[in-house]
Each structure stands twice: as C-alpha cells, then as structure tokens.
Amino acid sequence: MVRKPPTADVGARVDVVRAIAAARLEDRGPLMPVLHDVMAEFGYIDHADVVAIADVLNLSVADVHGVVSFYKDFRTAPAPAHIVALCRGEACQSVGAEALYAAARYAAAAGDYGPDTEVEQVFCFGNCALGPSGTIDGRLVGRLDPDRLSALTQEWRS
Ligand code: FES
Incomplete structure (x- = not known):
C-alpha cells in the first residue's frame, strides 16, 4: 500500500474525493470501487471523504460509513509504519x-x-x-x- 501523509488541505482532498466519486457515478454499484479508489489515492478514508462520497453518490453518510467500517481493509486513519x-x-x-x-x-x-x-x-x-x-x-x-x-x-x- 502506498502511504501518503495526511494532507493539511482538507478542501483540496475533498475535491479529489468528489472527482473520484463523480467518475464512477454511472457505474453499477459504484460505492466499493470509489472506496478502493480513495484508498489507492490517500491510503485511508477520512470522515470528510465519507461525507463527500455520500453526497456525490446520493447515499446516506450512515450507509457509506457502514461499508467503510465493515471491511478491515478500509482504513480510517493513515497506516502505521x-x-x-x-x-x-x-x-x-x-x-x-x-x-x-x-x-x-x-x-x-x-x-x-x-x-x-x-x-x-x-x-x-x-x-x-x-x-x-x-x-x-x-x-x-x-x-x-x-x-x-x-x-x-x-x-x-x-
Ligand atoms: S488458523 Fe489458519 S493460519 Fe492460523
């Protein structure tokens, strides 16, 4: 897994996450691919990412959070060394x-x-x-x- 340090610019990160989600908007069942794409890009899924993904995919924050928290491979914080x-x-x-x-x-x-x-x-x-x-x-x-x-x-x- 590629590790990237947490970005200080939350707004820029959310813009990237929104673009990732928007690129999958026409896919059938886009949530899992979007989450994998965010993991590949940042190494973890921040709460702000969950909110942005839910908004773009027209899902509830609870739905997205539920999927993120269910699978252990979806990290919610940067990976340790x-x-x-x-x-x-x-x-x-x-x-x-x-x-x-x-x-x-x-x-x-x-x-x-x-x-x-x-x-x-x-x-x-x-x-x-x-x-x-x-x-x-x-x-x-x-x-x-x-x-x-x-x-x-x-x-x-x-
Ligand atoms: S029980 Fe199979 S590797 Fe531990």
Whole structure:
C-alpha cells in the first residue's frame, strides 16, 4: 500500500474525493470501487471523504460509513509504519496464538516493536500447519512466538 501523509488541505482532498466519486457515478454499484479508489489515492478514508462520497453518490453518510467500517481493509486513519498481523484462527489458537496475540499487543503498546507499529488480528492465513502464523509488513511467517516476533521486528527499532 502506498502511504501518503495526511494532507493539511482538507478542501483540496475533498475535491479529489468528489472527482473520484463523480467518475464512477454511472457505474453499477459504484460505492466499493470509489472506496478502493480513495484508498489507492490517500491510503485511508477520512470522515470528510465519507461525507463527500455520500453526497456525490446520493447515499446516506450512515450507509457509506457502514461499508467503510465493515471491511478491515478500509482504513480510517493513515497506516502505521509497520503492521504485524497475527492469526487468531482455531488451528493457531491450539498452538498458542491467543497468548502470542496478547503479548504482541502489549509489546506494541509499550513501543517494543518501534514507535509506529500496529498489531492486527486475522482469522486464518491458510498457513495452519505452521501456526501460530502471522505477517510482518505483509510477509507470511509461521511458528511465531514472542521471542521470534521480537527478533523479526528488530530492524524497526533502529
Ligand atoms: S488458523 Fe492460523 S493460519 Fe489458519
């Protein structure tokens, strides 16, 4: 995902979002493509974007917000520098994923993985035989434990 810093010019951003939505106005079911386009352009969907999209597509703000908040891939804030996604699916739970997830959340909140790292939950990467599984900035890894996770994120602390 391309990360762009939040723009200070909200009006200019809303103009871009309105143009994105207007370009899809004749599409059948334009909301999802518009949201994906805004994500591609800015890396997240701001509340002002939701209002603008709702206006252009003649939807309610609640409808647009509901879709944005339903799908985890639609971010409502800029992405952090690093993302650790840990599986909490049943197979991974049976080999310690819940304890790993709790430890990772605690470590991230304490800044142990660097200053701007988010820990997310996922429910199966299809890597069940090598659980606990996760991704580190999108790279699939298995057989995770707190020590291995710490080692794999070491470079983020320098
Ligand atoms: S349950 Fe964790 S990868 Fe499938």
